[in-house]
Amino acid sequence: MSFQVFGLPVSRGVAIGRAVLVASSRIDVAHYFIDEADAEQEIERLRAARDAVSDELSTLQRDLPADAPPELSALLDVHMMLLRDDALIVATKQWVRERHYNAEWALSAQLEVLARQFDEMEDDYLRERKADLEQVVERLLRAMGRGPSTSYAPAPGVSPRDFAGEDPLVLVANDIAPADMLQFKRSVFTGFVTDVGGKTSHTAIVARSMDIPAVVGAREASHLIRQDDWVVIDGDSGVVVVDPSPIVLEEYRFRQRQSGLERDRLSRLRHTPAVTLDGERVELQANIELPVDAPAALEAGAVGVGLFRSEFLFMNRGGELPGEEEQFEAYRDAVEAMKGLPVTIRTVDIGADKPLDRLSVHELRHEYTMNPALGLRAIRWSLSEPNMFRQQLRAILRAAALGKVRLLIPMVAHLGEVRQVLDALARAKQQLHEAGKPHGDVEVGAMIEVPAAALMLPTLLKHFDFVSIGTNDLIQYTLAIDRADEAVSHLYDPWHPAVLSLIARAIADARSAGKHVGVCGEMAGDPAFTDLLLAMGLRSFSMHPSRIASIKQRILRADTRLLFPHLDEVLSSDDPEAASERLFNRKQQQAAE
Structure with a gap:
């Protein structure tokens, strides 16, 4: 179902692409693209983290005191079950292999997908299991954080555009710090949306330096938009259209083409001296x-x-x-x-x-x-x-x-x-x-x-x-x-x-x-x-x-x-x-x- 989210326009133009959500977390998560040749290395990091967390949970289970409440043992069983669930690990590997996300980013992306599924469950007990899933993922992230790879920088020589797939991508987040914006500056994203921010926050300024459409202050955007949703970012009016109809999509594509023609026309002025009609330089x-x-x-x-x-x-x-x-x-x-x-x-x-x-x-x-x-x-x-x-x-x-x-x-x-x-x-x-x-x-x-x-x-x-x-x-x-x-x-x-x-x-x-x-x-x-x-x-x-x-x-x-x-x-x-x-x-x- 198509719907709109409203925010503040901070960088002009129209961007159309699939949503990539950078979920907020209690743990800082590195978000960077890897080279295709390094995918198996990232998956090995994920496998090592899962083994480490499995050992941690097994040790906790083994060392439970005799008078521990039975609910605690059952909770550890649930965490172990979630840790081994293919819906978490196998799907995370797909993010690494197909989107070339680093392991931490891939795990966070899959957490976002599964968390929404839990939110939609009618059974109260099952819905509450989302908190257990989040705790398991945080254990995995901590385990990977103890490893050698903690850099926020893209891999040397990697050009994300080389393996982004055919669909353009837009970034959706609660907020993006100015320093993190620089990581995305020459990346695959054609636009971005954040829940918070103002027109002249430095995040918005850096967005304009990327010269891509952007909307900030869109409040609940990162909660309403799902991974891989088709999104239109209207950087002129501050409107974000999610899952647009074919007619709306074609209208925005026409505006994209017109904007491109206008930029080409203006670019011809780049070597013309800036002098007013009355000769003021x-x-x-x-x-x-x-x-x-x-x-x-x-x-x-x-x-x-x-x-x-x-x-x-x-x-x-x-x-x-x-x-x-x-x-x-x-x-x-x-x-x-x-x-x-x-x-x-x-x-x-x-x-x-x-x-x-x-x-x-x-x-x-x-x-x-x-x-x-x-x-x-x-x-x-x-x-x-x-x-x-x-x-x-x-x-x-x-x-x-x-x-x-x-x-x-x-x-x-x-x-x-x-x-x-x-x-x-x-x-x-x-x-x-x-x-x-x-x-x-x-x-x-x-x-x-x-x-x-x-x-x-x-x-x-x-x-x-x-x-x-x-x-x-x-x-x-x-x-x-x-x-x-x-x-x-x-x-x-x-x-x-x-x-x-x-x-x-x-x-x-x-x-x-x-x-x-x-x-x-x-x-x-x-x-x-x-x-x-x-x-x-x-x-x-x-x-x-x-x-x-x-x-x-x-x-x-x-x-x-x-x-x-x-x-x-x-x-x-x-x-x-x-x-x-x-x-x-x-x-x-x-x-x-």
Whole structure:
């Protein structure tokens, strides 16, 4: 039976495929694809785990005290029966052989299938046996976790697309951490759905970096959708259609084809300079997470990297932070890949919805605070870990010897922090000089993402070479909205007059001081805001590479002489979104004529 699930659209387009469920578990489960040649090795791991658990259960049964209640022995019998049931083990082997899942993922997938069967049983006693099955599976997962294979990374040289089968796949989960999203970034999945999340959570941002349709905040999606269900993800409207009828399916396939044609048309603009009708040159740069994203930025026509999110080098590493040499190699690769174009590297922005596997003493305390978005994150965390921070600064300075590198400091709010950052940078330079290691100079910029920084920008500009406005966090902190919480996501409003006023003020202050100013938040890649930001005087946008062409098209059709006179009217309106649509679109039509 066909039904719909509604959520928040976070990455545009339409995806159609069979559902792959990543079930939530009390045990962390590695999800990765294996090479076909390694299938028997994974099955052997599963067999070894089953033998180990069987021995554990047999030992427990043998060592039961004489006065133990008979129900306990019966329970162990049930667990042993489930452990030997072909519906669990044989079917799990099929997931390994046919889908090339690693053993843990295959076992979790089969648990999801069997759990639904138990839920549908009418007999109360049988339905309650689902808990026993879950306990057996957790024993198996723990047994496999004691083995040598615990990596979350795909097997070296493995391309999941080579053995995914003919049907496209979509990912369905309760939530996907940003670091885990990177594991799927170039994998077989054509779209994804999560129960939780907001439009500008970092999970959503990474989804857009994958340039595939996605819907988050779909509440019960992972409980309503079954393994292998046909699913349509409408990333434009936030609708997920499960088991669509043939007519609905054909309609969405038509939309897929139309979307592909539109992308091909826009791709022809990638080497066209971004210049408005009245001759204003606009800088379109790219946001990237890892060095391997840089070639896509060049291919999209970016004139530099406006935001390298260095924290993704720190995630999903089993508790080990990258050292100076590893970071230098990553920054070097990005700088070299951009072929002389500038690269802006943001120092690690850890905290809130981007936690590390490894927690310091400070973070352990912070982890249990009521709101981690207001705790030890971004530059606050870096300054609390001086050795780590100096390592990162040294790596960035060394990369600056190979090309133009800018250093961006996230979540600046206090002059005391500014002084500490500049002192740390000076010490890092001195250390490199004493070690005889080549290094270059960097422009230092502040990320404006808290209201305090926007309001005191003229003072901050005395210490910085440039500023970059992070609209995602600026909206969050201005409106007191946790952008990752779907319960309040409807209040997250980039059109809020207070937000627009802060952005306009920051742009004006930077331009007045003769300092470069850009926007690197999600608003930069949203065509609905392009005209407004141009009217504010913005001439530097940074966004995901996939958004560059559509923003460039908007810029090529804009005339800032017609936009600027209406800026005050839009900013003073009770409904800036409607005013922007009415005033700017009318002027754009006049310019086009």
